Every structure is written in C-alpha cells, then in structure tokens.
Amino acid sequence: MDLHACECGSFDFDRQHRLELRGNDFVAVYEGVCRRCGLIRHFEFRMAEEIPPPAPAFGDPEPSRIIDPGEFADVGYRMSGSAGLELLNRPKSEHHKYRAAMAYALAAFEEVFKFVPPDQDAIPADAFTSEAGKTRYRNRPGKFRRTLIQMHIDSARRVLANIDMTVPPRD
Numbered sequence: 001m002d003l004h005a006c007e008c009g010s011f012d013f014d015r016q017h018r019l020e021l022r023g024n025d026f027v028a029v030y031e032g033v034c035r036r037c038g039l040i041r042h043f044e045f046r047m048a049e050e051i052p053p054p055a056p057a058f059g060d061p062e063p064s065r066i067i068d069p070g071e072f073a074d075v076g077y078r079m080s081g082s083a084g085l086e087l088l089n090r091p092k093s094e095h096h097k098y099r100a101a102m103a104y105a106l107a108a109f110e111e112v113f114k115f116v117p118p119d120q121d122a123i124p125a126d127a128f129t130s131e132a133g134k135t136r137y138r139n140r141p142g143k144f145r146r147t148l149i150q151m152h153i154d155s156a157r158r159v160l161a162n163i164d165m166t167v168p169p170r171d
Contacts, residue, residue: 001030001043003071003132010036019047056100056107062114069115069123069144070133076108080156087159092166099163106156113149121146 005011013032020027026047034041048060058064064072083101090097115123123144128137137144 068133079105
C-alpha cells in the first residue's frame with residue numbers, strides 16, 4: 001500500500017482494516033480515503049495459511065507474489081540511505097534510534113534476494129512485474145546480481161550489529 005500511490009500521487013490515506021472469509025481463504029481488506037484528493041483506496045491480500053514472521057520480515061521463504069524485487073529494492077535503498085545518513089551525522093549514543101529503519105532495510109534486501117533463482121547469478125527480467133520495478137531493472141540491471149544483493153544484506157547486518165553494540169542512554 002505504501003508502494004502504490006493514489007491517482008493524485010499521495011500515499012497518505014486513513015486505512016481501515018478487516019478480515020473476510022472467502023471460501024476457504026482469509027482476505028485482508030484495507031480501505032480508506034486519500035487525504036489529498038478524497039478518492040477511496042482499496043487493497044486486498046489473500047492471507048497465507050501459515051503465521052507470518054514477526055516484523056520487520058515481510059514474508060515466508062518464497063518470493064512475494066504481490067511486491068516485485070524492484071519495489072523491495074527501492075524500499076531497501078531508501079531506508080538504508082536515510083538511516084545511514086542519520087548514523088553518519090549523529091553521535092553513537094543516538095544510533096539506537098535508527099535501528100528499526102536499518103532492520104526494515106535489511107528485511108527488504110532479504111526479500112530481493114529471494115527472487116534470485118538458486119542456479120542463477122541474477123534476478124531474471126520476468127520477475128519484475130510492476131512498472132516501478134521494471135523501470136528500476138531497465139535502468140540498473142546490475143543492481144540485481146546475487147553478489148551485489150548479498151553485499152547489501154551483509155552491510156545492513158554489520159550496521160545493525162554496530163548499533164546493537166552501542167548502549168542507548170538511560171532515561
């Protein structure tokens with residue numbers, strides 16, 4: 001929902017959530033009014049049978065069928081970039097404030113990696129299904145190589161380990 005803007009370009013809407021049973025499937029329904037233009041936004045997701053992993057993880061071991069690797073990469077780069085800038089410009093005593101953002105970036109990069117077939121060195125072009133993902137792939141296909149994705153995962157893990165070694169200030 002945060003990856004797909006309203007027709008007016010805004011991502012901000014007042015979401016209401018409900019679960020519906022359709023046949024043997026539970027469907028999560030999100031609806032709400034766009035705060036900028038007033039259009040109704042509507043999203044539906046079939047719930048997996050297994051319990052999802054705890055946040056910030058996104059899903060099970062299989063690649064997403066809703067979000068493509070380009071969209072996950074966008075999230076990973078945005079989150080790690082903004083958190084990384086803050087980490088560089090803040091004292092170590094404040095680094096714990098950016099842990100959640102880095103954990104979210106790591107989870108996004110781990111999702112990207114799920115799209116790399118075991119016997120290949122990169123994500124195939126047909127894995128990109130959204131317009132944003134296709135554009136990202138077309139502009140920078142090298143960013144979707146196994147080694148580069150793994151490098152981002154390892155880097156995010158190192159940043160998290162460094163944050164975890166920093167003791168937050170006492171209240």
